[in-house]
Amino acid sequence: MTSNVDASNPDLVTVDVPTHWYNLAAELDEPIPPHLHPGTKEPVGPDDLAALFPAGLIAQEVSTEPYIEIPEPVREIYQMWRPSPLFRARKFEEALNTKARIYVKYEGVSPVGSHKTNSAVAQAYYNSIDGVKKLTTETGAGQWGSALSFAGAQFGLDVEVWQVRASYDSKPYRGFLIRTYGGTLHPSPSDLTEAGRAMLAKDPDTTGSLGMAVSEAVEVAAANDDTRYALGSVLNHVVLHQSVIGLEAVDQLNAVEPGGADVVFGCAGGGSNLAGLSFPFLREKLHGRSDPRIVAAEPSACPSLTQGEYRYDHGDVAGLTPLLKMHTLGMDFVPDPIHAGGLRYHGMAPALSHTVELGLVEGVAIDQRAAFSAGITFARTQGIVPAPESTHAIAACAEHVANSDKEEVVVIGLSGHGQLDLPAYAEFLNGSF
Amino acid sequence: MTSNVDASNPDLVTVDVPTHWYNLAAELDEPIPPHLHPGTKEPVGPDDLAALFPAGLIAQEVSTEPYIEIPEPVREIYQMWRPSPLFRARKFEEALNTKARIYVKYEGVSPVGSHKTNSAVAQAYYNSIDGVKKLTTETGAGQWGSALSFAGAQFGLDVEVWQVRASYDSKPYRGFLIRTYGGTLHPSPSDLTEAGRAMLAKDPDTTGSLGMAVSEAVEVAAANDDTRYALGSVLNHVVLHQSVIGLEAVDQLNAVEPGGADVVFGCAGGGSNLAGLSFPFLREKLHGRSDPRIVAAEPSACPSLTQGEYRYDHGDVAGLTPLLKMHTLGMDFVPDPIHAGGLRYHGMAPALSHTVELGLVEGVAIDQRAAFSAGITFARTQGIVPAPESTHAIAACAEHVANSDKEEVVVIGLSGHGQLDLPAYAEFLNGSF
Numbered sequence: 001m002t003s004n005v006d007a008s009n010p011d012l013v014t015v016d017v018p019t020h021w022y023n024l025a026a027e028l029d030e031p032i033p034p035h036l037h038p039g040t041k042e043p044v045g046p047d048d049l050a051a052l053f054p055a056g057l058i059a060q061e062v063s064t065e066p067y068i069e070i071p072e073p074v075r076e077i078y079q080m081w082r083p084s085p086l087f088r089a090r091k092f093e094e095a096l097n098t099k100a101r102i103y104v105k106y107e108g109v110s111p112v113g114s115h116k117t118n119s120a121v122a123q124a125y126y127n128s129i130d131g132v133k134k135l136t137t138e139t140g141a142g143q144w145g146s147a148l149s150f151a152g153a154q155f156g157l158d159v160e161v162w163q164v165r166a167s168y169d170s171k172p173y174r175g176f177l178i179r180t181y182g183g184t185l186h187p188s189p190s191d192l193t194e195a196g197r198a199m200l201a202k203d204p205d206t207t208g209s210l211g212m213a214v215s216e217a218v219e220v221a222a223a224n225d226d227t228r229y230a231l232g233s234v235l236n237h238v239v240l241h242q243s244v245i246g247l248e249a250v251d252q253l254n255a256v257e258p259g260g261a262d263v264v265f266g267c268a269g270g271g272s273n274l275a276g277l278s279f280p281f282l283r284e285k286l287h288g289r290s291d292p293r294i295v296a297a298e299p300s301a302c303p304s305l306t307q308g309e310y311r312y313d314h315g316d317v318a319g320l321t322p323l324l325k326m327h328t329l330g331m332d333f334v335p336d337p338i339h340a341g342g343l344r345y346h347g348m349a350p351a352l353s354h355t356v357e358l359g360l361v362e363g364v365a366i367d368q369r370a371a372f373s374a375g376i377t378f379a380r381t382q383g384i385v386p387a388p389e390s391t392h393a394i395a396a397c398a399e400h401v402a403n404s405d406k407e408e409v410v411v412i413g414l415s416g417h418g419q420l421d422l423p424a425y426a427e428f429l430n431g432s433f
Numbered sequence: 434m435t436s437n438v439d440a441s442n443p444d445l446v447t448v449d450v451p452t453h454w455y456n457l458a459a460e461l462d463e464p465i466p467p468h469l470h471p472g473t474k475e476p477v478g479p480d481d482l483a484a485l486f487p488a489g490l491i492a493q494e495v496s497t498e499p500y501i502e503i504p505e506p507v508r509e510i511y512q513m514w515r516p517s518p519l520f521r522a523r524k525f526e527e528a529l530n531t532k533a534r535i536y537v538k539y540e541g542v543s544p545v546g547s548h549k550t551n552s553a554v555a556q557a558y559y560n561s562i563d564g565v566k567k568l569t570t571e572t573g574a575g576q577w578g579s580a581l582s583f584a585g586a587q588f589g590l591d592v593e594v595w596q597v598r599a600s601y602d603s604k605p606y607r608g609f610l611i612r613t614y615g616g617t618l619h620p621s622p623s624d625l626t627e628a629g630r631a632m633l634a635k636d637p638d639t640t641g642s643l644g645m646a647v648s649e650a651v652e653v654a655a656a657n658d659d660t661r662y663a664l665g666s667v668l669n670h671v672v673l674h675q676s677v678i679g680l681e682a683v684d685q686l687n688a689v690e691p692g693g694a695d696v697v698f699g700c701a702g703g704g705s706n707l708a709g710l711s712f713p714f715l716r717e718k719l720h721g722r723s724d725p726r727i728v729a730a731e732p733s734a735c736p737s738l739t740q741g742e743y744r745y746d747h748g749d750v751a752g753l754t755p756l757l758k759m760h761t762l763g764m765d766f767v768p769d770p771i772h773a774g775g776l777r778y779h780g781m782a783p784a785l786s787h788t789v790e791l792g793l794v795e796g797v798a799i800d801q802r803a804a805f806s807a808g809i810t811f812a813r814t815q816g817i818v819p820a821p822e823s824t825h826a827i828a829a830c831a832e833h834v835a836n837s838d839k840e841e842v843v844v845i846g847l848s849g850h851g852q853l854d855l856p857a858y859a860e861f862l863n864g865s866f
Contacts, residue, residue, distance in 0.1 A: 080520070080816055087513070091587075109542065111816030113852065153813040154524075173606075176855035179862050180812050379613050380586040383513055383544030419546065419852045422609035429612050 015251040017075060017082045020067040022243040024279035025236070025351055027066050027286055032236065032354045033325035034062075036312060044322045051222050052229045053237075056126035060237035068240065070122075077121045077154055081109045082244065086252035089412070091381035093401075100401035100408040101257070105249040105277065106384065107415050112177065114387065114416030115273050116147035116232055119241035123230045124151035133226040134158040138188065138213030141167050141341035142174025143387075143416065144232030149183030162188035162196075162216045166207035167341065173420045188213035195219050195318075210345075211317025211331075218320060233270025234315055234324070239351045242276020249411060250280045257409045260290030263400065266413035267392040268296035268305065268363070269342045271349030277413035279351075282360055294361040296352070297396035299371070302335035304328055304348045305356060305363030313347055326353040327363075338368050339424035340388040342415075366392040372428040374398045375418070387416035388424055448684040450508060450515045453500040455676040457712035458669070458784055460499050460719055465669065465787045466758035467495075469745060477755045484655050485662045486670075489559035493670035501673065503555075510554045510587055514543045515677065519685035522845070524814035526834075533834035533841040534690070538682040538710065539817065540848050545610065547820060547849030548706050549580035549665055552674035556663045557584035566659040567591040571621065571646030574600050574774035575607025576820075576849065577665030582616030595621035595629075595649045599640035600774065606853045621646035628652050628751075643778075644750025644764075651753060666703025667748055667757070672784045675709020682844060683713045690842045693723030696833065699846035700825040701729035701738065701796070702775045704782030710846035712784075715793055725844075727794040729785070730829035732804070735768035737761055737781045738789060738796030746780055759786040760796075771801050772857035773821040775848075799825040805861040807831045808851070820849035821857055 025032050034043035046058045053061075060068060070078070089102045096102075107115035127135060135157055139145030145161035152159035161183055168175060168187040178185045188208045189196035195215040199206060206212075221229035231238065253261060264281050266274035278294040285291055298305055304327045313328040315321035328347040329335075335344045348356075355361045375391035377398070378384065386394060390413075397412050418425065427433060458465050467476035479491045486494075493501060503511070522535045529535075540548035560568060568590055572578030578594035585592035594616055601608060601620040611618045621641045622629035628648040632639060639645075654662035664671065686694060697714050699707035711727040718724055731738055737760045746761040748754035761780040762768075768777045781789075788794045808824035810831070811817065819827060823846075830845050851858065860866060 077816075111812075111818075117816075150816055154816075172859075173852070173855045176859040177818065177852075180809060180818055180855065180858045182813055376613060380615055383510075383550075383583055383587075385544075385610065385613055419606070419610075420855075422606045422613065422853075425613045426605075426609040 015083050015248055015255070017078050018070065018244050018247040019075070020069050021240045022247055022280050022283060023063055023066050023068060023240055024282055024355070026064045027283065028358065030358065032350050035350070036323040038314065038319060038321065038323055041323070052218065054126045054130035054132060054228060056129070057123060057237045060240050061235060071125055074122050074125045078118070078244065081111065083248045083252070084109050084245070086249055089382050092378055095377050095381045096398055096402045098401040098404045099406060100404055100410050102397065102401065102410050102412060103253055104382070104412045104414050105245060107245060108384065108387070108417030111150050112143065112146040113419065114143045114147065115242060115245060115276065116144050117150060118244055118276065119232065119238045119272065120144070120147035120151035121154065122241040124148065124155045124157055127228050128155040128157055131226070132157065132228045134160060134224070135228055135230045136160045136217040136221045137230045137232070138210060138217045139163045140210050140344070141171060142178065143342055145183065145185070146174050146177040146181065147232070148230055149178045149181035152183065153181045159183040160220065161185050162190060162213040164188055164208040164210055164213055188216050190216060192216070193219045209317060214316045215318045215320060233272040233345070234347065234349045236351050238272045239275040239279070239349055242272045243279055245276040245413065246278060246280030249277065250284060253409070253411065259409065260284055261292040261411045262408040263293045263295060264411045264413070265295045265297055265393040265397045267343060267389045267415060268298050268348065268352065269389060270345045271352035273413060273415045275349055275352045278361065282355065285360070295396055296361055296363045297366050297392040298363055299338055299340055299343045299392060300365040300367050301338045302329065302344050303365040304346065306365045308348070310353060310357060315347060324350050326350045327356065339421065340368070340371070340392065342389040343392065364396050366395045368433065369428070371395045372425065376425070384414070385418045385422070385425065386414055387418045388421050390415045448516050448681055448688070450511050451503065451677050451680040452508070453502050454673045455680055455713050455716060456496055456499050456501060456673055457715055457788070459497045460716065461791065463791065465783050468783070469756040471747065471752060471754065471756055474756070485651065487559045487563040487565060487661060489562070490556060490670045493673050494668060504558055507555050507558045511551070511677065516681045516685070517542050517678070519682055522815050525811055528810050528814045529831055529835045531834040531837045532839060533837055533843050535830065535834065535843050535845060536686055537815070537845045537847050538678060540678060541817065541820070541850035544583050545576065545579040546852065547576045547580065548675060548678060548709065549577050550583060551677055551709065552665065552671045552705065553577070553580035553584035553663070554587065555674045557581065557588045557590055560661050561588040561590055564659070565590065565661045567593060567657070568661055568663045569593045569650040569654045570663045570665070571643060571650045572596045573643050573777070574604060575611065576775055578616065578618070579607050579610040579614065580665070581663055582611045582614035585616065586614045592616040593653065594618050595623065595646040597621055597641040597643055597646055621649050623649060625649070626652045642750060647749045648751050648753060666705040666778070667780065667782045669784050671705045672708040672712070672782055675705045676712055678709040678846065679711060679713030682710065683717060686842070686844065692842065693717055694725040694844045695841040696726045696728060697844045697846070698728045698730060698826045698830045700776060700822045700848060701731050701781065701785065702822060703778045704785035706846060706848045708782055708785045711794065715788065718793070728829055729794055729796045730799050730825040731796055732771055732773055732776045732825060733798040733800045734771045735762065735777050736798040737779065739798045741781070743786060743790060748780060757783050759783045760789065772854065773801070773804070773825065775822040776825065797829050799828045801866065804828045805858065809858070817847070818851045818855070818858065819847055820851045821854050823848045
């Protein structure tokens with residue numbers, strides 16, 4: 001991979017878009033514990049997953065290859081916005097009165113404004129070459145649903161999204177985005193599925209939940225031959241796709257900081273963002289080229305890494321998914337309704353949980369007010385209004401480097417922008433939380 | 434200026450951020466007709482403008498230099514997002530079944546998502562070096578108000594924005610953005626000014642107008658020594674600042690298309706976006722290096738170029754501003770409430786009107802439905818949801834190149850993204866207009 005330091009702007013480094021995804025698990029001595037079948041409790045095989053996922057993604061879920069080639073049609077779409085920028089955040093450094101050098105890897109340049117497109121495009125591609133006509137999925141705030149709708153439009157796939165009704169009603173903009181890309185949107189629970197009708201019969205006024213939306217999307221995918229299901233985080237193949245973030249960031253950083261990173265901060269909900277950012281940095285550590293600390297910033301309202309147990313648990317509330325070995329607060333855990341909807345998940349990606357157990361990644365819990373306060377400082381200094389999720393990484397970094405004389409090299413993964421989350425900023429500024 | 438064609442991605446060309454703005458007027462045989470004092474009808478002098486604008490901007494308003502150096506503090510901030518991308522829109526070409534090669538110059542990567550920051554940062558800088566403490570301005574949909582609030586945060590200036598009440602109430606997101614950057618926001622008319630109180634006394638339920646908001650902002654600036662007023666379009670110094678768009682685009686395009694552009698499309702409201710994009714292309718024409726057509730896409734609901742008269746008229750409804758020689762529908766013209774709020778202005782920048790009179794730029798009127806239809810095709814193919822204003826340029830281009838075998842090189846100026854305008858897309862998809 002070649003890099004190019006712009007002589008007129010040494011704070012912005014461009015590199016080639018990666019040709020391969022990076023699979024850290026293949027380079028670890030201990031493998032990630034396998035997913036278990038919810039009935040037999042035996043490791044799931046490809047056949048167990050075939051009703052939901054296409055062959056290409058199932059192969060990636062259990063791959064032992066460290067590098068997996070990015071198909072050319074996927075790479076072509078990545079090039080619409082990739083490489084994403086890595087920039088030195090000098091004005092934020094000044095505001096923090098720190099000698100640390102802060103670099104920001106910014107995924108908000110994607111069409112939908114977050115990292116979610118990195119996996120959505122790959123998932124749509126592998127489904128399209130298997131002859132799939134439609135993808136179903138769930139979405140909370142709508143980041144994943146809009147990313148998959150964009151990806152579906154690229155490959156001629158219909159996309160049907162069940163959105164938690166509370167978000168569907170209160171945060172309509174990402175629903176509009178889903179429709180603009182041609183996706184079909186339903187509030188969940190809906191009367192379109194058995195699961196949804198049962199839920200509505202039980203409580204006609206329910207505002208829904210992510211677990212219920214999963215059940216509706218899975219039911220429709222399982223019942224139709226030409227339809228598959230797509231998941232936006234947690235699973236190994238999603239983590240794999242997100243590795244483009246870190247692969248670019250490592251090369252971009254090395255071009256200006258030959259010693260590499262000292263600390264890498266990212267936010268962690270389901271874990272794909274943090275894993276995608278950090279695993280290539282851990283590759284550098286495994287191969288002795290640098291020794292970065294990796295910090296996963298999670299919300300104190302949903303602290304799976306810092307307060308959860310490491311054990312097998314279901315990925316959904318209804319218990320339909322395979323059992324995943326992960327840090328979990330329990331499948332029934334209901335977090336407070338914080339604004340960072342993307343971080344309100346009871347578990348953590350098995351791949352990321354595994355690296356935490358190996359001592360390669362550490363968790364830190366961030367209070368929502370500290371997160372938004374850091375987000376506003378970042379917006380006023382660097383211009384970008386961060387997604388509420390991303391503010392957790394910014395706050396974790398700020399706490400670490402503020403008023404420090406240590407000349408560290410620090411990387412913040414900025415997973416998305418917060419243009420569609422501005423009402424949350426307004427509430428914070430009004431003192432509502 | 435050096436350019437760099439990324440070997441792995443020849444569709445994306447990077448160049449240096451310009452060191453100078455370009456002033457086309459200085460290279461034309463006929464000068465732009467001067468602005469006239471509203472009372473004396475004589476050309477306005479620097480003293481007439483000093484109560485509202487700082488010295489640096491007044492000098493630029495009447496400059497006869499073709500190149501004006503961009504101050505280093507301004508250029509440093511430009512580098513947060515500049516150079517903005519120029520990319521080949523291959524999937525959009527496919528959708529249009531055309532042999533034209535379409536390049537898109539995209540200003541939506543700026544912190545607030547539009548080209549407005551290019552002038553906001555410059556205006557905040559020149560005010561700050563004159564010791565100004567506060568800037569006042571008006572805003573409609575909020576693009577300019579948020580850009581100036583961002584710029585104020587960069588230079589430590591307070592920014593006070595009067596927003597047309599209709600937009601303040603119905604489109605709150607950009608108001609939230611203004612506040613996130615630290616700006617102060619008032620609905621207009623307000624009870625904070627003489628003008629506002631008079632308007633409210635006359636009609637307590639008024640939804641306001643841009644002309645009224647101008648009056649409030651100007652009144653406050655004129656009455657306070659440490660306060661100045663900032664305007665987001667129309668005037669020559671704003672057009673000058675926006676030339677960074679076209680300067681980059683010319684160099685980016687030349688790196689992959691040595692023959693330059695055949696046609697350049699941009700949307701035109703007050704005119705600064707289209708002028709900023711196109712004047713460097715007209716420089717190429719004046720110097721015999723290429724011969725591009727320049728097309729200004731305006732809304733059929735507010736067709737100042739295609740239906741207006743070329744004459745002296747006021748820039749505001751109340752008649753407080755200097756008289757400007759421009760294409761105008763008349764200061765009292767009230768356009769239909771189309772979604773492209775940034776194109777609802779009765780006049781056109783004198784600098785741009787002048788080039789139209791000289792035969793260098795032509796106008797085309799675009800229907801709002803055609804604009805949104807093109808915008809949706811663009812979103813589904815290229816991923817970016819365009820601002821409603823920008824869809825007019827996309828539609829004008831689509832009409833020109835669709836089903837064409839002509840191998841033209843076409844440039845579209847995409848002035849901003851439409852993430853905060855998604856309700857308008859939803860209304861279009863619902864068949865509401």
